[in-house]
Each structure stands twice: as C-alpha cells, then as structure tokens.
Amino acid sequence: MNNKLFCNRAHRPRLTNWLLLLACGAASLFACAPQAFAGDAPQWMHALVNAPTTAYDEKTNAVLLYSERDVSMISADKMIVRVREVYKILRPEGRERGMALVSFNPQKKIKSMQGWCIPAQGKDYEVKEKDAVDMSPNTEGGELITDTKYKILHIPASEIGNIVGYEYEIEEQPIFLQDIWDFQGVDPVREAHYSLLLPSGWEFKSSWINHAEAKPTHAGGNSWEWSVSDVKAIRSEPRMPPREGIQGEMILSFYSSDAPANNANANWNAMGKWYTSLVGKRVDASPEIKQEVATLTGSKITPLQKMQAIAVFVQHDIRYVAISLGIGGVQPHAAPEVFSHRYGDCKDKATLVRSMLREIGVDSYYVVINDRRGVVTKDMPAHSGFNHVITAIKLPDGVDDPSLVATVQHPQLGRLLFFDPTNHLIPFGQLPGYEQASYALLVEPDGGELIQMPQEPPSMNSIRRTAKLTLSPAGGLTGDVEETRMGFRAASERWRLHNVVKDTDRIKPIEEILSGSLSSFHITQATLVNFAQTDLPFGFKYSFVSDNYAKNAGDLLLLRPRVLGSKGEGFLETKEVRKFPIELEEPTRDTDSFEITIPAGYVVDDLPPPVDADFGFASYHAKTVVTGNVLDYTRTFEIKELSVPVDKAEELRKFYRIIATDERSTVVLKPAH
Numbered sequence: 001m002n003n004k005l006f007c008n009r010a011h012r013p014r015l016t017n018w019l020l021l022l023a024c025g026a027a028s029l030f031a032c033a034p035q036a037f038a039g040d041a042p043q044w045m046h047a048l049v050n051a052p053t054t055a056y057d058e059k060t061n062a063v064l065l066y067s068e069r070d071v072s073m074i075s076a077d078k079m080i081v082r083v084r085e086v087y088k089i090l091r092p093e094g095r096e097r098g099m100a101l102v103s104f105n106p107q108k109k110i111k112s113m114q115g116w117c118i119p120a121q122g123k124d125y126e127v128k129e130k131d132a133v134d135m136s137p138n139t140e141g142g143e144l145i146t147d148t149k150y151k152i153l154h155i156p157a158s159e160i161g162n163i164v165g166y167e168y169e170i171e172e173q174p175i176f177l178q179d180i181w182d183f184q185g186v187d188p189v190r191e192a193h194y195s196l197l198l199p200s201g202w203e204f205k206s207s208w209i210n211h212a213e214a215k216p217t218h219a220g221g222n223s224w225e226w227s228v229s230d231v232k233a234i235r236s237e238p239r240m241p242p243r244e245g246i247q248g249e250m251i252l253s254f255y256s257s258d259a260p261a262n263n264a265n266a267n268w269n270a271m272g273k274w275y276t277s278l279v280g281k282r283v284d285a286s287p288e289i290k291q292e293v294a295t296l297t298g299s300k301i302t303p304l305q306k307m308q309a310i311a312v313f314v315q316h317d318i319r320y321v322a323i324s325l326g327i328g329g330v331q332p333h334a335a336p337e338v339f340s341h342r343y344g345d346c347k348d349k350a351t352l353v354r355s356m357l358r359e360i361g362v363d364s365y366y367v368v369i370n371d372r373r374g375v376v377t378k379d380m381p382a383h384s385g386f387n388h389v390i391t392a393i394k395l396p397d398g399v400d401d402p403s404l405v406a407t408v409q410h411p412q413l414g415r416l417l418f419f420d421p422t423n424h425l426i427p428f429g430q431l432p433g434y435e436q437a438s439y440a441l442l443v444e445p446d447g448g449e450l451i452q453m454p455q456e457p458p459s460m461n462s463i464r465r466t467a468k469l470t471l472s473p474a475g476g477l478t479g480d481v482e483e484t485r486m487g488f489r490a491a492s493e494r495w496r497l498h499n500v501v502k503d504t505d506r507i508k509p510i511e512e513i514l515s516g517s518l519s520s521f522h523i524t525q526a527t528l529v530n531f532a533q534t535d536l537p538f539g540f541k542y543s544f545v546s547d548n549y550a551k552n553a554g555d556l557l558l559l560r561p562r563v564l565g566s567k568g569e570g571f572l573e574t575k576e577v578r579k580f581p582i583e584l585e586e587p588t589r590d591t592d593s594f595e596i597t598i599p600a601g602y603v604v605d606d607l608p609p610p611v612d613a614d615f616g617f618a619s620y621h622a623k624t625v626v627t628g629n630v631l632d633y634t635r636t637f638e639i640k641e642l643s644v645p646v647d648k649a650e651e652l653r654k655f656y657r658i659i660a661t662d663e664r665s666t667v668v669l670k671p672a673h
Contacts, residue, residue, distance in 0.1 A: 041116035041124040045165045048086050049118060056188055060233065062087045062094030064189045065163070071179050072197040076256055079172050080111075081179075086165035087187070089158060097187075098158025100166040105148045107173040115155040115166035125156050146324045175330060176384050177254040178265045181226075184211070184248035189231035196252065198222040203255045207381040211248030226250065238571035240580040241643075244385065245374040251383050268382045268441060272448015275366065275441075278331050285355045286336035293359040303396045304404075306360050308428050312535075314353045315424040319343040332389070347389035349421040354391060363394040367418060369440035369453070373642070374583065376439045378450065390420040390435070392442060403429040405456045406436075413444065418453060425491035425498075427535045430460060433488040433586025437642050458589035458638050461487035465565060466593045473599040475550035475557060481564065483513075483540045484529075488586050490538035494531065510542050517564045521546045550669070557602060557669040561624045561633035563594050568660035572653040581643050582652060588639040596631040603672045604631070608665035613658045615651050617641040622662045631667060 048065045056063055068084040087097040098117070104110045113129040132153040137146065155164045183192040198204060200222055208214070211231075216224040234243055253265045264274030285293075296313055297306040318338065322345035332338075332347040335355035344352065347366075354364045370376050371388045395407070395415045406418045406429060418431055426432050437455040441448050462485070469479030485493055493509060500506050507526040514521045522545045529539035550559035567590070572578070598604070610623035622635035637659070644652050 041118050041126070041165065044084070045086055045116060045118060045163065048088075049163060051088070051190060053088055053090065056090065059091075059235070060188060061091045062089050062097045062187050064185070064187045064192070066165075066190065067183065067192040068195075069181055069193070070195045070197075071252075073177075073199060073202065073254055075199065076177065077173050079174055079179075080169065081172065082167065082169045084165070084167040086163060088163050089160050092160065094160070094187075095158045098155040098164040100153040100155070100168065102151050102153075102168050102170065103148055104151060104170070107175075109171050110151055111169040111171050113151060113153055113166070113168040115153050115164065117155050117157045118163040118165075119157050119159075120161040127153055127155055129153070146322070148324070175327070176265050177256065178383060179252045179254075180249055180383065181252065182244075182247055182249040183228055184231050184234060185243070186233055186236070188233040189228070191227065191229045192231065194226045194250065195219065196224045198254060199256070201256070205253045205255070205381075207251045207253075209249050209251065209377075209380060210246055211250075214250075235579065237576075237578065237580055239582045239584070241374040241583050242372045244372075245377055246580060251381055253381070253383075265382050265384075268450045269447035271382045271441060272443045273446070275330075275368065275443050275448065276445075278327075279351070279366070282332055282334040282351055283355045283358065284335065285359055286339065289336060289339050289352075289355055290359055292339070293356050296356075297360055302399075303360070303362065304399050304401055307357065307362060307393065307399075308535075310353060310356045310360070311419060311421065311428040314349055314356070314421045315428075317342065318349055318352060318421075320345065320349070320422060330384075346420075346422040350389045350391045353419070353421045357393060362396060365392045365394075365413070365416075365445075366443040367392050367440050367453075368443065369435060369438055371434050373434055373436070373438040376450075378439055378452070380439075382450075386441065388422075388435075390418060390422070390440075392416045392418050401429070403427070405429060405460050406431040406454050408451070408454050410442075410451075423491070425494045425534055426488070430456060430487055432491065433461065436586060455642065456487070456587055458587040458640060459486075461489055461586050461588050463489050463565075463590045465591070467563060468595050469563065470597045471550055471557075471559065471599055473601065475548050475552065475559075477546045477549035477559075477563070477596075478544070480543045481541070485538045489588070491534075493538055494534065497528075497531065507542070510540055513564060514544060514546075516566060518544075518546045518549065520548065555671050556605070557599075558666045559596070559669070560663075560665070561594065561596065561608070561631055561667050562592070562622075562635070562663045562665070563596070563633075565590075565592060566663060567620070567637045568663055569656045570660075572649060572656065578646050578649040581645050582649060584639050584642050584644070586639075587642065588637070590637045592633070592635050594631075594633045596633070598629050598631060598669055600629070601672055602669040604667060605670040606668040608662070608667065611635075611658060611662045613655060615648075615655050617644050617648065618652070618655055620655065620659050620662070624665075624667060635662070 051065050053063050064085065065088055066086040070082040072080040074080060089095060089097060100115055102110055102113065113132060115127045117125040132151045135150050135152060137148065137150065153166060155166065158164050181194045183189060196204065202222060214226050214228050216226050219225045231248060234247055264271045296309040300306045300309055319342060321343040332351040333344060335352045338344040338348045338352045350366055357364050367390045368386045369388050369390060370386050376385045393416065394413055395417050404417055408416050410416050419428060420426060420431060420435065423432050435453055438453045439450055440453055442451045464484045465481065467479055467481040469477055471477055497506055506528060507523060510523060510526050524543045524545060526542035529541060530536040531538060550557045604626045607624050611620060613620045617640055619638045624631060624633045
C-alpha cells in the first residue's frame, strides 16, 4: 500500500532525497549477488516484445510497456497486493529500470519477488528473491530507528533495446483502508491496469486526480478492473511542482460496516477524528511538565512571553530523534515520555508543546502537513499524503504582536498561529517557506478539515544589503558591506553554518557572494551578526578590496553600479514548451543600496535608465542617481506569489531578462574639464 506516514524524517531548510542515496549505495552490493541464470520469462512478458516504441522521442529513457496492480482486501486487517511492471530501455539513463525496490516492515511482508530480462538477442535471464539485497534507509537527519527496510532486486542485462520486468506480492496490515494507484511517472506508459477484489458487503469510492476518470469494469462478484493507456511521461522542469501533486492517480477508499473505526479516509473530518482517537490522552501533562512550565513562565508577564518561552524550550531543548516502529509512524509518544527523554520527532514535539501550552491556559491543535508544498492539493480527497506534524495555537484575546505573522482567522476557532516546533531556526510567529500556502489537515476537537496555511508578507523573508564603497582613479573598489537576513533567508544561512567551527569557513558564504559578482577580490574583515540569536535577524558585516573593478575605455571609466548580488535567472531560457507551473520558494523582498564615491577629477557622463517592472506575481525596481561625487544605486526585488501559472511563464521569462539587463548596465565616468 503506497500510503505515506506522518513525520518519518527531520525537517530542515534543505532536504535530502535519501532514496536516491539508497539506490546509489546499493549498486556496490549488486556485484556480490548470485549470478542470474538463464530461464524463460513468463508469457505475459513475451507478449510485449513486439510492442511498438517508435512513437517516443529521443529524450525518452524507457517506456513502461505494461503495469498491473492487483489489490485483494481479505479483511480490515489484511490486504494482498501483486504488482507487475515491464519496461523497454531506450537510452543509457533508462538502465536503472532494471532495479526493483520494494519496502517492507513487520506490518508489510514480501511474499514473493522475481525479475526477468528479455534481451534483444540471446536467452532470457531470471532472478529470484534470494538474489535480492536487503537494505535499511539512510537515517541521516535524526531518524534513529525505523523498522522499514527495502529489498532491492537487480535485473542483469538492463541495456538499451532490452526488456526488463518484475513482479512481487506483498501482504500488508493497512493503517488506512485506502490504496493509491499512481500510474503516471517519469516514463510514458503504454498500458496500465488495476484490479480490486473486496469482501462481500464492502464498498469502494474512487477519486481521480490529474487525469480523466476511467470507469471500472465489473469483473464478477465484488471485483472491479480499471485500465488506462498512452499516459504521457512527466518530464522534469526547473522549479516544477512536486510530482505527487501533478501526476495522474486514482485514490481508492474502502468501506466496511464491520470495521467503521478504520474508515478514517471517508473525508477530512473523519481523518481528524481518527487522529484525535490515535492521540488519546498523550497530551496530558506529568508533574514534571507542570513544574517545567512554571519555571519557564514564572517570570514572564504576558501570555505572549509565556508562549515564546515554551516554544523556545521545545525547539531547542528537545532534540529531534525519530523512532518509527509500527503505528509509531503516525502515533506520537506521550508528552511525559518526550519530556523525560528530551527527544522526539515532529509529532512528539507537537504533542509536548500542546501539553505545555495547555498548562498556561492556551488551546492548540495538531496540523498534519507535507513539507513539500503542492503534494496535497485542495481538490484531493482525504488521504494520508502527509509527512510532518506542526501546531496551530489559538491566540488568547488581546495577544497581538507584529512578529506573529503566520496566522489565520478561523470562523469557529478564532485567530490561529501556526508554529513548527521541529524547525529550531524559525522564530516563533513565523513559518518556513516550504510550509506556507500548503494545504494541511487541521485536527479540531470534533474532527478535522483541510485548510490552506498562511502566506507571510514578502518583507518577513528578506535580504537587506547596504554598502559604502570608494572607487579609485585606477578602477579599484574598496568599502564596507552590511547584510541583514530575515525569516527563511536567515534560517537557511544559520542551518548552512550550524556545524561550522572555523572562522575561515564561516566566511565562505561571503566569499561566494563576492565571487559571484567580482572577478577578483580580497576580504579584509568579516563578522557574523546574531548567529545564535534565532529570534533576531542574522547578518554579515565585511570589508573588501577589488582591483580593476572599473574598466578603462580611453579616458573613460566604465563601472557596474550593481556591485553585488544577482537576481536574474536563466532556467526559462529554453526552447522547450513549459508544461507545469513555476514554483517559487517563499515570498521575498530583497533590497540593495550601494553608495559609490567616484574618484576626484571624474564626473558622470551617462547613467543607466531606471527600471520599473511589476508583473503582479513579482516586481523589480532599480535606479541610479548621482549626488555630488556619490553614485547611489538602489533596487528592490520582490516575489509576491509562490506559484506562477504556466500561461504566465513568458512573463516570468521577460521579468528575469529585465533584471539581467539592469544587472549588466554600466555608468560612464569621464574626466572633469
């Protein structure tokens, strides 16, 4: 069952796709696996040998000729799933289709697994489950223990022109009575089939996402079949939405009068009730928690100060460690247990912060979310497409502060502040960019609902850079720069530097900024500002020298007033037709102000024109003015929306071209006469 579980990994400004690491790490083990032997591939594979593939273009790595997913619900506690997939490899990058990877755990057992290769010439190859390699996932980032492992079967002779296929069968004890058929992926699909067998008296509901509904065929009894064909591949594009949010899929929910407690997927309200029952009394405080709350808040005067003290404690004093065993993938540990051990995963931290807030009379609620905006969309039915848990805090009357920007006004619950106790680098009152504007399950006292998270104003996520510089008659540039970062821009830099101990390494971000704009430079002084004070803006202060910054053209000096930083992007400069919306990381408002004192004996001969570009989703304003012997270049770059629809891709391309033109513009200085 390809449901996702809540919070099985750490949540950081930049996330690692450990499945890719897993696949790469397994490659070295394949050489030790037993040799495959010649054996006839099954007839259902041989029937595909002559399937035409001439319709696919030169960028197609492989074609999924045939896929089949057969689901048999035996009872509310047992389901059998059999999967078959057959690929034809067309390009070198398609060779990885010869690797079958299946997850398993104590609740999900692999009953059988085997694979085959039908070469373009020569005899078939066969590999069986005994030839597979077991591997645990990479636990980098705080997941200490998990009972989920992967069985990897490498099919030999996975070469261009060959056909590879595999089948496996699993027996699973489902957490949700639901299955997701995600039939669209990175390869085109010639034909895909899904069959469902339910016990007598059971019913199902199907929901189709990003694809026209295919009506089922009744296959006798309580059995049903679906099929789709000629499904286009999802080609990777820069800044595209997550594949899970745009791929064609069918979400199937099963209903049994014998197991109403398992019908959490009936709707979002039912899922909220299910999660509330799962938590039970785990939010209840122990005497030790009560004492800690009294200690933390005893000297605080206002409710906001008390909430901030609790938030800082859970963010910084409770270490992120995930232990995901069985139902522990979705059920939090009890608050006293988390407090006593001083560690827990996201749902554990959310439980503890709720417990402590309740001790000061503040209500709060679980928010179950996916840390990749766009995986869950407003049109999706209730399903378990989440991997993270945060908290919604009901703000007491009178609590109103400019720092509390991650808020919404709920029609029944009042003003809610969203808080992520896992991300220790985001100040209380704000959200990381990857959670803003996402859709999430708000677990309410009597159920749940799908809500959209708040989107913070661009000014809360910003870089403000100011510089006072002096140009020499020879064209050298010297001066001082101050850079202040707020919101996620501050958090990402703090994360980048959190394990750096050498001062020489801590200035590497400054070196990258300078090297991206200057052909040569020397840093004469550099310091970090508010590195450890996560509730304050983070920044850099540095001084530098750049020889030959301005260029000589006869007796003229040519210099670029935009000294540092680049906002132009070239990812849309392609002949390919854009298929998907452009996703931007977070609302942003960056400003630059560079004062350049020009050398004595020179005056300004020519200035670049001002720029005023506003496309609704983003804006850019820049101008260069001269006052006496000082050039003053200022600009503002603002991202207002998090998603740009595909029909506005050309506008975004134009926007970045305007920026690139301004960034290359020059000021001409001539000798004064």
